[in-house]
Structures are given as C-alpha cells and as structure tokens.
Amino acid sequence: MFFNKFVRTAFLFRVANSWSFNEMACSGKQCSELTRNISYLSQDNAVALDQDLFNEYKFSVDQLMELAGLSVATAINKAFPTSSYNTALIICGPGNNGGDGLVAARHMTLFGYSVSIYYPKRTPKPLYENLLWQCENFGVKIVETLPPPNELKNQYKILVDALFGFSFKPPVRDALKPALEALTESELPVCSVDIPSGWDVEKGPASNNSLKPALLISLTAPKLCSKPEFIKNARHFLGGRFVPPELTTMFEARLLKSSILKKVLEAIKDLLTQATFDCDDNGIQLQAMDNSHVALVSLSLRADGFDKYRCDRNISMGMNLGSMSKILKCAGDKDTVTIKAQDNADTVTFVFESPNQEKVSDYEMKLMNLDLEHLGIPETEYSCTIRLPSAEFARMCRDLSQFGESIVISCTKEGVKFSASGDIGSANIKLAQTASIDKEDEAVIIEMDEPVTLTFACQYLNYFTKATSLSPQVQLSMSADVPLVVEYRIPDIGHIRYYLAPKIEEDDN
Ligand SMILES: NC(=O)C1=CN([C@@H]2O[C@H](COP(=O)(O)OP(=O)(O)OC[C@H]3O[C@@H](n4cnc5c(N)ncnc54)[C@H](O)[C@@H]3O)[C@@H](O)[C@H]2O)[C@@H](O)CC1
Ligand SMILES: [K+]
Incomplete structure (x- = not known):
C-alpha cells in the first residue's frame, strides 16, 4: 500500500x-x-x-x-x-x-x-x-x-x-x-x-x-x-x-511492557536532566554527558526489540527527563507503552494501554531544543573485562561508599578486588572467577590481558547501578588511563553504557 x-x-x-x-x-x-x-x-x-x-x-x-x-x-x-x-x-x-x-x-x-x-x-x-x-x-x-x-x-x-x-x-x-x-x-x-x-x-x-x-x-x-x-x-x-x-504519525515505538522504559529512565534520570533521543530506522540512541560533565551515558534501543517500531524520517527529540519520568510513573507496570511523534512536531505523546485495553491514557510532553553534542566514542581494546552479577556490583558499590569517596578496582590474575578506605577504616572485597558456571546470571567472568588498577568516584558508580534492574549481569571494561565502561545489556533490545574517567592519584602533600 x-x-x-x-x-x-x-x-x-x-x-x-x-x-x-x-x-x-x-x-x-x-x-x-x-x-x-x-x-x-x-x-x-x-x-x-x-x-x-x-x-x-x-x-x-x-x-x-x-x-x-x-x-x-x-x-x-x-x-x-x-x-x-x-x-x-x-x-x-x-x-x-x-x-x-x-x-x-x-x-x-x-x-x-x-x-x-x-x-x-x-x-x-x-x-x-x-x-x-x-x-x-x-x-x-x-x-x-x-x-x-x-x-x-x-x-x-x-x-x-x-x-x-x-x-x-x-x-x-x-x-x-x-x-x-x-x-x-x-x-x-x-x-x-x-x-x-x-x-x-x-x-x-x-x-x-x-x-x-x-x-x-x-x-x-x-x-x-x-x-x-x-x-x-x-x-x-x-x-x-x-x-x-x-497515518500522519511518523514515529511510533511500542513496548508491550512499559516497565523497560521506566527502568531505562530510572537508570539515567539522576545523571541527566535532559537528553536528546535520536531515532532512526535502526532504533533509538541517546548519548549525553552527565550534568557535571564527568560521566557519559550511552543508551541504545534497537528497533527489532520493540513490539512495533516505525520511524519514517530521522528525528531527534529533546526531552526533559524529569517530566518524562513523571509521565512514565503514570503507567502501570503491565501497561503497553507507545511513543508517538509527528514530523517536525514540538511534542511527543506517550500512550499507555492496560493489558485488557480497558484503560487507555495518553500524555503529551513538550519537546526541547537541545544543542546536539555528539561525542565520538573510540573503539577501544580493554586490558580487563569483568562480568559479574549486577546486584552484586550494586551492593559492593553501596557498601564500599560508606568507607570513602573512591573505589579502587584492581584486576589481576588472581581475581578482581574492590577497595575503599577513609576515616573509619578500610574495606576490601575480592571476587574470583566462578569455577563452574551453572547459572550464567550468577557467574563472575574475568578476562585479563594486563593487570589494571584504577580509582573511581563512588558517587558515579552508585548512579550507574540504578540500571541494575535492567540486566542480571554487568560488564566492567578497564584499561589504564581510559574511561571505565560499565555496561548493562538490556535483554532483547539493547544496552546502556556508562563511561567514567579514572581519578588521578592525589598527591598527599
Ligand atoms: N487525489 C487527490 O488528492 C485529489 C485530487 N483532486 C484533483 O484531481 C486532479 C487530478 O485529476 P486528474 O487525474 O483527473 O487529472 P487532471 O485534472 O490533472 O487532468 C487530466 C485531464 O487533462 C487532460 N490533459 C492532460 N495533459 C494534457 C495536455 N497536454 N493537453 C491537453 N489536455 C491534457 C487529460 O486528457 C485529462 O482529461 C488533482 O490535480 C486535483 O486537482 C481533487 O479533486 C480531490 C483530491
Ligand atoms: K491547475
């Protein structure tokens, strides 16, 4: 037709x-x-x-x-x-x-x-x-x-x-x-x-x-x-x-479970107040520096992961994430969510439908004109990649942040060590590679070409762990002197990656 x-x-x-x-x-x-x-x-x-x-x-x-x-x-x-x-x-x-x-x-x-x-x-x-x-x-x-x-x-x-x-x-x-x-x-x-x-x-x-x-x-x-x-x-x-x-809608993306979108938003909204969602045939991308320009967030949702996806012309939609979060809170977890936009429009519409279609609500949100700030992320070979259960990582970051403002991640042949120290003392958590992988989600897998030890701000790692509910596993990629990548693969649809530059060792004097 x-x-x-x-x-x-x-x-x-x-x-x-x-x-x-x-x-x-x-x-x-x-x-x-x-x-x-x-x-x-x-x-x-x-x-x-x-x-x-x-x-x-x-x-x-x-x-x-x-x-x-x-x-x-x-x-x-x-x-x-x-x-x-x-x-x-x-x-x-x-x-x-x-x-x-x-x-x-x-x-x-x-x-x-x-x-x-x-x-x-x-x-x-x-x-x-x-x-x-x-x-x-x-x-x-x-x-x-x-x-x-x-x-x-x-x-x-x-x-x-x-x-x-x-x-x-x-x-x-x-x-x-x-x-x-x-x-x-x-x-x-x-x-x-x-x-x-x-x-x-x-x-x-x-x-x-x-x-x-x-x-x-x-x-x-x-x-x-x-x-x-x-x-x-x-x-x-x-x-x-x-x-x-x-037929006049030029962008439409539908997810049977609004919970994915809610979780995605939870995972970015503390780092970003506003962001541009770039939509094309392949799906939705978002890339933005956090408000204090320390961390970079990169989100990718593939078109084939949506239950319905149509994008007739590339569009960039600048959204206030606080407003988007308020709107998504109005959706039930089991609701279907559809995001719709017209070409050139200055609003985006979220439609929530209850599973039996008895309740249909739509929310229109004003779009923002944001400066596009696209940062090329270079392809990097990392010296170490560590995969571990995301809940475990969240818990370690939370526990260690009670000891100091920084977490040192040290990856060697023996395993990976997370440590922090401060006024009350110090803490070390060591994880060894899982011997036998019965349950993949619970495995710790370490790939190491060269040992690496880097220090990161706790505050940001804790922001990243807001993505925990999106994925059972998290992957940390590290090399000396380049940003750490914390990646959560969102099953069947894409990923969210956070980039954080290591802290430079402070001189005690
Ligand atoms: N599809 C739409 O969206 C609508 C179309 N409508 C109108 O329909 C028009 C198209 O109508 P038609 O397809 O009937 O075509 P036209 O009205 O453009 O004209 C075709 C007629 O012109 C003659 N003709 C073509 N070239 C000629 C030439 N070189 N010298 C002399 N005669 C020539 C043809 O023999 C034919 O009789 C649209 O431009 C529009 O004005 C509207 O009525 C309603 C909505
Ligand atoms: K005419």
Missing part, C-alpha cells in the same frame, strides 16, 4: 488535523521558514496517493472533490477577499482539476463573488454534468467564448486556474491552448488549483513565459513543482482533509 510506504509526513499531519485549508507559506521571510521541512510528491506518487484514497480509504471522487473545491474557495477568499476582488473567472479543464473548479465556483458564489466559468472541454460524465448543473442553479455564469487575454481584466478581478492538475503531460494540446493563454497573459492574479497549469508537475515552470500564479492551493499534499524556488512569491495553501490521522 503506497500510503504506508511513503506518505507519513509532516504536512499530512497538518492536512488531517487542520481546517480544510492551512496557509503553509506566504511571501517574504515566512515562506522559507514554513516550507523548509515539507516533503513534496512526485507525479507518480501523487497518482498513487490518489488511488490509495479511493481504493484503500474508500473515499468517493465527489467526496474528495467537494472538500478540495471548498478549500480552494476558502483559500481564495482569504487571499483575495470579495471586498477587493468580487468578480472571478474560473477556467476549468477536462479532468478532476476542472471538477475542483466547478465545486469552488459554487462555494465562491456563496462567499459573495460574482463567478463565471469557462469550461471548453467537457467530459461527459455524470459527476461533471451534475456539478455544472449545480453551478448554473447557483447563478454561476457560463462563458462560451473567451475574450482576448488583454480584455479579461476589464471584466474580472481574479482568475482561477482549474485547467490541469497532476495528470497533465506537456505540451498543451491545441484545443486548450487559448484557455492556458488566458491564464498566462491576462495580467490578473491567478489562483492555481493544485498545480499551476502548463507546469511540469515535478520540474515546475517550463519557461519564463509559463504561468505565474499569485496563489497556489495544493491539495492533499504539495507536489514537487510547489517548492519555494518555483512558486517564488505566490502564497501557498494546503487544502483537503483526506488523510486518516493515524
């Missing part, structure tokens, strides 16, 4: 959730700001989207056309109000673009315009015939012969270009040339429906003589020719609410 592959982008969110039109861009400075991150459809994609709307989403042509025509009339009324532009000529072509023009004619009449239609090549289908019939009954004048282009401005204040839409293939055939000439040569402001007629749907205007619309109303989604470099000073609106809101 084309939709699912392609069209979950920002602007569709706007289409689905806004009124029947949205001003996306206008002349001057605002233009580039507002259109900067918009995605544009190629001609093939526009046709495929059209088919999806009919076939997958069961819209009827008249339904879409009615909304399209209403949004065209509404945008025109906004850009060219009846107070100054009370007479309009709508030039309708043989296809659906022309049909949009016929619908717009009816609505514009109701808005107070005096509307005429030029409809030279009528397609004998009940849809168009009925629309034309309705126009006549609404008092819309039907023009059979076009006056020369230079005389149009004596009779009309604006022209509406409903001649060709996204199915146009240049060059224009002779029968419709006069209609196009009227649009390009009249010197009246032209309001183009979906595509400025005569333009290449993807490459824009063919030459300097091509139509220069004053207003463009893109329908459903802007096509490539509506990029700012082509439409220059035209005002640009997006019309039509055709897209189911569900």
Whole structure:
C-alpha cells in the first residue's frame, strides 16, 4: 500500500488535523521558514496517493472533490477577499482539476463573488454534468467564448486556474491552448488549483513565459513543482482533509511492557536532566554527558526489540527527563507503552494501554531544543573485562561508599578486588572467577590481558547501578588511563553504557 510506504509526513499531519485549508507559506521571510521541512510528491506518487484514497480509504471522487473545491474557495477568499476582488473567472479543464473548479465556483458564489466559468472541454460524465448543473442553479455564469487575454481584466478581478492538475503531460494540446493563454497573459492574479497549469508537475515552470500564479492551493499534499524556488512569491495553501490521522504519525515505538522504559529512565534520570533521543530506522540512541560533565551515558534501543517500531524520517527529540519520568510513573507496570511523534512536531505523546485495553491514557510532553553534542566514542581494546552479577556490583558499590569517596578496582590474575578506605577504616572485597558456571546470571567472568588498577568516584558508580534492574549481569571494561565502561545489556533490545574517567592519584602533600 503506497500510503504506508511513503506518505507519513509532516504536512499530512497538518492536512488531517487542520481546517480544510492551512496557509503553509506566504511571501517574504515566512515562506522559507514554513516550507523548509515539507516533503513534496512526485507525479507518480501523487497518482498513487490518489488511488490509495479511493481504493484503500474508500473515499468517493465527489467526496474528495467537494472538500478540495471548498478549500480552494476558502483559500481564495482569504487571499483575495470579495471586498477587493468580487468578480472571478474560473477556467476549468477536462479532468478532476476542472471538477475542483466547478465545486469552488459554487462555494465562491456563496462567499459573495460574482463567478463565471469557462469550461471548453467537457467530459461527459455524470459527476461533471451534475456539478455544472449545480453551478448554473447557483447563478454561476457560463462563458462560451473567451475574450482576448488583454480584455479579461476589464471584466474580472481574479482568475482561477482549474485547467490541469497532476495528470497533465506537456505540451498543451491545441484545443486548450487559448484557455492556458488566458491564464498566462491576462495580467490578473491567478489562483492555481493544485498545480499551476502548463507546469511540469515535478520540474515546475517550463519557461519564463509559463504561468505565474499569485496563489497556489495544493491539495492533499504539495507536489514537487510547489517548492519555494518555483512558486517564488505566490502564497501557498494546503487544502483537503483526506488523510486518516493515524497515518500522519511518523514515529511510533511500542513496548508491550512499559516497565523497560521506566527502568531505562530510572537508570539515567539522576545523571541527566535532559537528553536528546535520536531515532532512526535502526532504533533509538541517546548519548549525553552527565550534568557535571564527568560521566557519559550511552543508551541504545534497537528497533527489532520493540513490539512495533516505525520511524519514517530521522528525528531527534529533546526531552526533559524529569517530566518524562513523571509521565512514565503514570503507567502501570503491565501497561503497553507507545511513543508517538509527528514530523517536525514540538511534542511527543506517550500512550499507555492496560493489558485488557480497558484503560487507555495518553500524555503529551513538550519537546526541547537541545544543542546536539555528539561525542565520538573510540573503539577501544580493554586490558580487563569483568562480568559479574549486577546486584552484586550494586551492593559492593553501596557498601564500599560508606568507607570513602573512591573505589579502587584492581584486576589481576588472581581475581578482581574492590577497595575503599577513609576515616573509619578500610574495606576490601575480592571476587574470583566462578569455577563452574551453572547459572550464567550468577557467574563472575574475568578476562585479563594486563593487570589494571584504577580509582573511581563512588558517587558515579552508585548512579550507574540504578540500571541494575535492567540486566542480571554487568560488564566492567578497564584499561589504564581510559574511561571505565560499565555496561548493562538490556535483554532483547539493547544496552546502556556508562563511561567514567579514572581519578588521578592525589598527591598527599
Ligand atoms: N487525489 C487527490 O488528492 C485529489 C485530487 N483532486 C484533483 O484531481 C486532479 C487530478 O485529476 P486528474 O487525474 O483527473 O487529472 P487532471 O485534472 O490533472 O487532468 C487530466 C485531464 O487533462 C487532460 N490533459 C492532460 N495533459 C494534457 C495536455 N497536454 N493537453 C491537453 N489536455 C491534457 C487529460 O486528457 C485529462 O482529461 C488533482 O490535480 C486535483 O486537482 C481533487 O479533486 C480531490 C483530491
Ligand atoms: K491547475
């Protein structure tokens, strides 16, 4: 299905959730700001989207056309109000673009315009015939012969270009040339429906003589020719609410158990007050220095570890972890959690569902603009790696921190020793490699190329052990003069790693 592959982008969110039109861009400075991150459809994609709307989403042509025509009339009324532009000529072509023009004619009449239609090549289908019939009954004048282009401005204040839409293939055939000439040569402001007629749907205007619309109303989604470099000073609106809101989400990650996310947050929130979650096809990454710039936290959650994961475009979401933690506290441990975001949005949504779906709650959190500070972590071969039960490590760090501010970790052939000393005395805990590994989770495994002894701040090790509930084992990797890595592998989904620089031996004098 084309939709699912392609069209979950920002602007569709706007289409689905806004009124029947949205001003996306206008002349001057605002233009580039507002259109900067918009995605544009190629001609093939526009046709495929059209088919999806009919076939997958069961819209009827008249339904879409009615909304399209209403949004065209509404945008025109906004850009060219009846107070100054009370007479309009709508030039309708043989296809659906022309049909949009016929619908717009009816609505514009109701808005107070005096509307005429030029409809030279009528397609004998009940849809168009009925629309034309309705126009006549609404008092819309039907023009059979076009006056020369230079005389149009004596009779009309604006022209509406409903001649060709996204199915146009240049060059224009002779029968419709006069209609196009009227649009390009009249010197009246032209309001183009979906595509400025005569333009290449993807490459824009063919030459300097091509139509220069004053207003463009893109329908459903802007096509490539509506990029700012082509439409220059035209005002640009997006019309039509055709897209189911569900499809407008561009990022969605779902975990059957919210407890994993809660635990992840518990494991980082004392070290970081805010952090950026970088999401792409592969999953979610977070990398940040702690508040005092001593330790580095690196979190990786793989896409395949989620029960559902979709990320149509890379996004970075800056989050306040205190706020996120408050929100996650509202989820029951057995609740399913879904994180959702729209492209370009300034909020992220957390949805919690109870196991039997009887309770569904959603929480929207404001995102933050954080400076991205990506630190390359070099691949390092470590002299020692020690794997031990995470609960054991937590307990040792807690116990030893009663003796002093630092813990010395010393890894030799005999085993690994954790020690601390201070005013009340000293403490040493020695662990030897487990002789036989019956239960992997309880094993102590030491791999050593060279003995290493390093000193670390207790406070940070204790922060790291907040991740204990994420994994039964923890791995410590050490080499002389490089940061210690404390790694917790989160089963089936990823890992959290903490990096901490060793303390330099203090000179007693
Ligand atoms: N899918 C959507 O999202 C919607 C599409 N709508 C409208 O539908 C339009 C597309 O409609 P259609 O596919 O019917 O196509 P068009 O309205 O773009 O025009 C096709 C007609 O123009 C003729 N034509 C093509 N190239 C020509 C040339 N070089 N010289 C002379 N005649 C030429 C074709 O023979 C055909 O009769 C859109 O641009 C939009 O305005 C709206 O009605 C509703 C929503
Ligand atoms: K058009």
